[in-house]
Amino acid sequence: MNTSPAPTAKQQSSEAGGWIEDRKLWEVYARRKYDEPLYQVGTVAADDPDLGRVYARTIFNEFPWIEMVLIPRDTIIPVIEA
Amino acid sequence: MHRLEWAKFSTETAGFRGYDGAEATSRRSAAPMSDAPPLTDQQVLERIKNHQLIESIEHMSPAYLEGIKRILTVSADTELISAPAYYNPARAAPSLNPFGSALAIIQDELGHAHIAYRLMRDLGVDIDALIYDRDPAKFKYPYAFDVPLTTWVELVMANAFYDRAGFVLLSDVFGSSTFGPWKRALVKVDKEETFHLRHGENWMRKLSQTTEGRREIQRAIDWMFLLTVEWFGLPDDKKRHTEQLGFGFKGKSNDELRQIWMSTAVPLCESLNYSVPAHFDQATERYVLDVPFPLAFDAENKRWLIDEGEITWDAVLGRWKARGPMNQQYVDTIQRGHKELKSLLAAA
Ligand SMILES: [Fe+2]
Ligand SMILES: [Fe+2]
Numbered sequence A: 001m002n003t004s005p006a007p008t009a010k011q012q013s014s015e016a017g018g019w020i021e022d023r024k025l026w027e028v029y030a031r032r033k034y035d036e037p038l039y040q041v042g043t044v045a046a047d048d049p050d051l052g053r054v055y056a057r058t059i060f061n062e063f064p065w066i067e068m069v070l071i072p073r074d075t076i077i078p079v080i081e082a
Numbered sequence B: 001m002h003r004l005e006w007a008k009f010s011t012e013t014a015g016f017r018g019y020d021g022a023e024a025t026s027r028r029s030a031a032p033m034s035d036a037p038p039l040t041d042q043q044v045l046e047r048i049k050n051h052q053l054i055e056s057i058e059h060m061s062p063a064y065l066e067g068i069k070r071i072l073t074v075s076a077d078t079e080l081i082s083a084p085a086y087y088n089p090a091r092a093a094p095s096l097n098p099f100g101s102a103l104a105i106i107q108d109e110l111g112h113a114h115i116a117y118r119l120m121r122d123l124g125v126d127i128d129a130l131i132y133d134r135d136p137a138k139f140k141y142p143y144a145f146d147v148p149l150t151t152w153v154e155l156v157m158a159n160a161f162y163d164r165a166g167f168v169l170l171s172d173v174f175g176s177s178t179f180g181p182w183k184r185a186l187v188k189v190d191k192e193e194t195f196h197l198r199h200g201e202n203w204m205r206k207l208s209q210t211t212e213g214r215r216e217i218q219r220a221i222d223w224m225f226l227l228t229v230e231w232f233g234l235p236d237d238k239k240r241h242t243e244q245l246g247f248g249f250k251g252k253s254n255d256e257l258r259q260i261w262m263s264t265a266v267p268l269c270e271s272l273n274y275s276v277p278a279h280f281d282q283a284t285e286r287y288v289l290d291v292p293f294p295l296a297f298d299a300e301n302k303r304w305l306i307d308e309g310e311i312t313w314d315a316v317l318g319r320w321k322a323r324g325p326m327n328q329q330y331v332d333t334i335q336r337g338h339k340e341l342k343s344l345l346a347a348a
Helices: A009-016 A050-060 B003-013 B041-049 B063-092 B096-122 B129-131 B152-178 B180-207 B211-231 B254-271 B314-324 B327-345
Strands: A025-031 A039-045 A068-071 B278-281 B286-289
Touching: A025 A050, A025 B278, A039 A050, A039 B096, A050 B096, A068 B041, B041 B063, B063 B096, B063 B152, B063 B327, B096 B129, B096 B152, B096 B286, B129 B314, B152 B180, B152 B211, B180 B211, B180 B327, B211 B254, B254 B278, B254 B286
Parallel strands: none
Antiparallel strands: A025 A039, A025 A068, B278 B286
């Protein structure tokens, strides 16, 4: 099933330019201590989850995290919006 | 249908549609970002007054969007250009460990650039075009980076001065920004910029133990100090677009930020007995410059033309706009690989 909306003109033009830049977006969540919850530390673009792991690790290396996870952005369903 | 309701509605289908629609959407909803920001300035100000941060384009007015894009572009471009600018002198590192820490700093800067460009992509900006197709002269980083850093001493002085300027500016954004995603991202950036400027200070102390080191540091201060003073932009009484409308893009004024920078940069240099063209004035309780300002700058020879006396800010703006000696080369370094791969693929 494909319910994707038609790509915008801008998306089409950058896709025509090639696939050099990653398009899939991931939310990066991490925590530093066992008694704290995961929180959002940033986002990365990576078409491949393994590359996403590498990008997240290298870009968000500011703390010695005890846990870090990637969540595909478009699987997030807002319940209460800020 | 009201826009936010539409966003909630479309989210229900988003779970089934794979990743290809993820481009230029926010975390909070699947609303396409190419649409115009829906709020009026009044609604944005109301939100800010209620201490609610702006979380995505759905909370913006056209003026807020333009403003935040402008300030994010300056920040992202500055972080990005610092990578090639620092890489040249990093290769002049005196041994392996300092080479490693210089590369770690460069990696941090690329991370900072990544964060700012990613946020802009969520605001509907075509980042590929912005980074790889833009004319070098259109990049929006401070003029100081256009003057080549060539030695290890110049690199560590850039850490001590330029990274300090970045830290001052971003701490201000962190303290006052109303754009939530950026504000939260700056926790990381501030922490790393602190490391960069400490790196500069530690090396200054170490190198100051030798006569030759002292002479090189003083030489670097002589051209780099005033370039960093300039970094903070036009003085408050000359600033042109102040149409910030209380959107909270910035907390302090250019002159206030310049003072904050000098309040740590000047004592640092003085504590190591270097001469800087500024001192603390007890009467006004402000740092004041000891030379005419602004001045003409001879970029080729890295020399301020003090004898020519004070020039106009229009002349300074002209120099900034024309960009300096390294602009083309640094932007080429950033764009080259992308362009080469693209033409390789086109030819295949
Ligand atoms: Fe940085
Ligand atoms: Fe830095």
